[in-house]
Amino acid sequence: MLSAFRSSALKSVISGQGAFKVLAVVPARQNHHAITKQERIETWDYVNSVYFGPERDMKNFPNPTQPATHEPVRLGIVPQSWFDFMYPKTGVTGPYILGGGLALWMMSKEIMVVDHYFWEIPSFWIMIYILCKHQKVGPQLTKWVAEKYEARKHVMFTRPINMMKTAETSNIARLDRLIEETETVKHVHQAKKEGVEFQLEAAYRQRLQTAYQEVKKRLDYEVEKSNTKRRFEQDHMVNWIVSNVTKSITPQQEKESIQVCINTLKNLAAKQQAA
């Protein structure tokens, strides 16, 4: 397709001729806009009202429908209903007799003339019959036509309609999710409120902790103070007594006491040897 436009013949038309360009810049044709949902709905409502509106007499003039397959036939082409119509009156062979008899009567009255062209009619229908009944032609032909029809239906109707449906379904799901997501606001509010409250609570508990610690510190200080005082007094008393005692010992007393000690040791040694 594009190659056609690339070819020099068309190029000359595009670049050379003014008429083509004038056609091309008519504003109404500049853009094909996408048809919106609203426009589609309006169009369909209008067309529905035209085809199936209140003025339409659906009872007496129903919408013509195209059956997918033909009605049952005999002899390949003759409707079964004709045979069924005659069956109560004439039995099974009646319609055949009628057909053959009618042909004979028309021939005898020269309504149906057997001339050179006569055999074209039966031979044409015989050929049609053979083609329809032939295993390689008839069913293949039916299949081919059905395939063509299905492809056409798919491109023209099924696919675009399904695309629209899928798009709308997913759109609805997306919108539902969006509505669900708006709940986030509630949770965010709760979290924010709790954040403030918890910070206040933390500050309050910090105050409690500080008060407790301060009171305890003071009590501990008092206890420690009295302990230290007592310890210091004790130490001082001990030192004082010891130093006074040491001071009161004279050299004479010291010598005597050492002599007593030596004597005691000697006595001990003597006792040890004797033993």
Add this chain to the structure above:
Amino acid sequence: MASGAAKRVSKSVVDWTKFAAVCPKHQTDMLRAVKAKHDAFINKVYTLPESLPKIDFAAYKSRLPDPAMADRFEKAYAALSIPYPVDKNNMLKQVEEEHQENEKKVKQYVTDIQAAAKESKTFLAKIESLPKFEEMTIEMYNYYFPETGYNPDRPTFWPHIEDQQPYNPDFKYYK
């Protein structure tokens, strides 16, 4: 102790599982940051004592040189009233106002979305109202889908594809 008016909080009521479920995908990082911060606040509260801790004054009484002092301390400690901190910048009110505003916005947003969803649902119903393809003639089909029919106000050139029409600005060979 605590002033009666102030509301004490000790337990979080934020349902984080639900929060995460409704959180938009692209805001997961934000959610994680908020949760981390919130958890930090809660953890700080839990590391501190809930009420004024007890002091064993009896033990102190025996250890202090002046037992009357312990009694005085005990009395003062029992009478200690610690005020609950005041929300100085009125943060709670700000949060509440913000929430009110957000609620309004959300309401509008939800209304818009519901309108769009309703249009989609109407459209789906309208698709069902179309006659079967088998029962449509070409004429009907062109009426139902105007873009498929031949439009005399809008003649096209072969190959009759929109993208390859001279009036299409994107058409390469037009320029």
